[in-house]
Amino acid sequence: MGKQMTEMLKGTLEGIVLAILAGSPAYGYEITAWLRNQGFSDIAEGTVYALLVRIEQRGLVDVEKVPSEKGPPRKVYSLNAQGRDYLEEFWGTWSFLTERLERLQEGGS
């Protein structure tokens, strides 16, 4: 992964994962696979798991342990009310940033 992408993901990866969970509950391995499938080619597994621990500790998600047919039990995360609020705030911050950057990209003054 490029260094630019690594730095740009700081702050946004969290929003991306929350947005995924807003769609439907998911577990770490699944999220990692989804991200890689979407072109975040070399996203580190450890990164996703650490992020999930963080948002759990902040109370943005609910967790449920579900046995798996293959391998250890899965930790399935789902967005709760607080998480949805936080996600909305994220979209607000993101919109703010994209607006400024779009202006700059159009050879803005």
Added chain:
Amino acid sequence: MGKQMTEMLKGTLEGIVLAILAGSPAYGYEITAWLRNQGFSDIAEGTVYALLVRIEQRGLVDVEKVPSEKGPPRKVYSLNAQGRDYLEEFWGTWSFLTERLERLQEGGS
């Protein structure tokens, strides 16, 4: 400034500053004022100066000392060829991110 914004600026602020310099040369104090004017309300002065030092050391900008009528001499930064290449790469990375996030925002699975 919100914590979300702080984290999101990591990686993007550099691109923002380079984009500003692509428009026309500028010095630190000027850039800080411009950013605050654009709504990046509480951006720390130290942050901008540190960033400028970084991109100078990476050879993305040329520097010229220009005397000021008020206060110490200004360090005027201008984007050089390498900086322009780097900025283009930044826009590529940025586009990639915005595409994925737009899809996620439209409740996409």
Added chain:
DNA sequence: GCCTACTACTTAGTGCTACTTTGTACTGGT
């Protein structure tokens, strides 16, 4: 029975970046 591969999660340590705080220095107004 052993080895590999895949699934699934955990953890210790590193590097980079924005922020905080403090300091330096020059000019102009009162």
Added chain:
DNA sequence: ACCAGTACAAAGTAGCACTAAGTAGTAGGC
């Protein structure tokens, strides 16, 4: 003399993605 505004610098902090290594469980090949 003092203060506000201009302009830059530097040391220390916090947070996040990455690296690397490890732990566990299941299934298939030999």
